[in-house]
Amino acid sequence: MNAPETSVLIRTFNEEKHLPALLASLGEQEYKDFEIVLVDSGSLDRTREIAEPIVQKLLRIKSQDFTFGYSLNVGCEASEGRFIAIVSAHTLPVDDKWLGKLVEPLRHENTAMSYGRQVGVASSKYSEIQDLGRMFGKRSKVLRPPDYYANNANSAVRKQLWQQHIFDETLPGLEDAEWAKYWMGKGYQVVYEPDAPLYHIHEENWQQVKRRYYREALAAKWIGAKSPKTAIKEAAREVLYTIFDFGKLFTPLPSADAPRKRDLGMSSEILKFRIHKGLGTVQGLLDGAVMQDPESRDAMYFDRSCRAVVVRGPRRASLATIQLPDIKPGEVLIRTAYCGVTDRDSIIPEASGGNRHLSGQSYPFVPGLEMSGRVVSTGPNVINVQDGDPVVVEPMQSCGSCENCLNGDSTNCIDRTYLGRRGNTGGYAELIVVPWRSAHIIPVNLDLKKAALGAPMAMAIKGINRLTNSWSSAPEVKNCAVVGAGTIGHLAAKLLENLGHSVTVFDKNKDRLKLFDGSGIATSETSEALSGFDAIVEATGNAVELDTVLHRSPPGATILLLGIPYGTREFTFESIAAYDKTVVGSIGSASQDFIHAIPLLSELDLSAFMTRVIPLEDFDLGWEETRQEKHLKVLLKLDDNLP
DSSP states (O other): OOOOSEEEEEEESSOTTTHHHHHHHHHTOSOOOEEEEEEESOOSSSHHHHHTTTOSEEEEOOGGGOOHHHHHHHHHHHOOSSEEEEEETTEEESSTTHHHHHHGGGGSTTEEEEEEEEEOOTTSOHHHHHHHHHHSOSSOEEOOTTOOOOOTTEEEEEHHHHHHSOOOTTOSSOHHHHHHHHHHHTTOEEEEEEEEEEEEOOOOOHHHHHHHHHHHHHHHHHTTSOOGGGHHHHHHHHHHHHHHHHHHHHOSSOOTTOOSOOOTTHHHHHHHHHHHHHHHHHHHHHOOGGGGSHHHHHHHHOOOEEEEEEEOSTTOEEEEEEEOOOOOTTEEEEEEEEEEOOHHHHTTTTOOTTSGGGTTOOSSBOOOSEEEEEEEEEOTTOOSOOTTOEEEEOSEEOOSOSHHHHTTOGGGOTTOEETTSTTOOOTTBSEEEEEGGGEEEOOTTSOHHHHTTHHHHHHHHHHHHHHHHHOOSOSOOOEEEEEOOSHHHHHHHHHHHHTTOEEEEEOSOHHHHHTTTTTTOEEESOTTOOTTOSEEEEOSOOHHHHHHHHHHSOTTOEEEEOSOOOOOOOOOTHHHHTTTOEEEEOOSOOHHHHHHHHHHHHHSOOGGGSSOEEEGGGHHHHHHHHHTTOSSOOEEEOOTTOO
């Protein structure tokens, strides 16, 4: 096939919100002779998933390697067109003639670059709309020195010239102006084409506004377009623009270039925009040291934050923004889909650090033990998982290198920790970093809501395996009792029935017992009638119930303790030893338990766990409903794109 005349080059980082509209608009352009090349800089959202079925070339670079020039050069190198149209992912062509109009000036051999008009949208900041109007007028022009300010948010270049002079990869911005300046110095033209307009959508917080203008000022200083001496002039310009903005705001005349409806409430926004832009510009011209520090430099380019529930102390839990750690070798970054609320979570609002449920916990922390999600990116030395894989995550984080781990006994890892403890972010965060070995791939057709039950399912499986392995007789149908119809008890009952055993569940909560209606599992409201059972699973963690089980279980019974922790209580072993009873303890789970749990998540009827799904911001409601036992399980949904 013949190469396309034009390559449309898009740079992305976390652009799932705006990218679909841009790609759809490209498909509607009158000019059709183009390919789409997308360069992604380690997006943490669904950017690549959205792009993959549509673009012709999807390229990836590491976030730490990003500069505007480098990402463009990677894309230009892969482009096959003789023209390269460059467009920001958070833009949208105004009409279907945009691309044809943008590349038309390049048909003149003396034109090195063209760039189009940019306009704001209803969500744009008022002062930025005014700036766009000043920078991108309605008349075409050919740039003349010292005006080199072409803009790669909406531009097109000749690939042949790019091959002779690539974009400067050292600049923190204005790589477009440097490129334009170079070719203008060689006698080529840079043309502004207002008939190629697009909407430029900036949805930045004030710190991001300041960072953007800091980068641009620093770059302008590096290419010689500005100097520290111009800092006072730039500050004075922003003061003047502030006056102009207020003048337009209060004028009674309609403004055709203002997509926002004007109101007096914009006054504060105007002041904040001009202050942050002015400060960023002046600091960039006078300073520049920030870009020398890798962490600060990364913050200048990317917003690597996410929402999370942060617990800072008793009665001090709130939804906040946290920064993501770097992904180290052997680690994966996961976008959380769903996280189950546990009994341990529900006592957080009132618990102190010394509470037995929070033993060893320190503040602040992000809770969440039961979670499912998708892999976003992987660090070096990661095997078995890759980007986009749906996964369930082990809550226990073993070291993988101690003697117990090497012998397959990761449950007793000497350095084990858990999600939400010892600095590990839990599943109440939109994005978390975990060791790759704790992320287990699930079938693509397994509902991620069900997958969030992977941790309690694995815990129940481990316990049931310990129970059945302790039976001295050959495998046969056993008469089993499960005391406690909460999450673990419900799952244990389902597992025992799935193995072919007769099961009766005991619980005082009638609503939880009703969930077994029609399942073939018997129920009872009193746990005192335990005679006649070969095996009893204690799944409440209640010391009184445990005492009942130990004393009322029949001779020869096997008792599995799944309800840890239990309170302190005096009792004698006489009722155990004298009646040949066996007590088996089980806590946590290991990787092999997750491997066994995953197919059972699809096989067993778990609909009773799916009745209550609420957004992350309602986490406190989830805690309250869990304390009141209103639902078998409350699931928090962290990914708004899921049903």
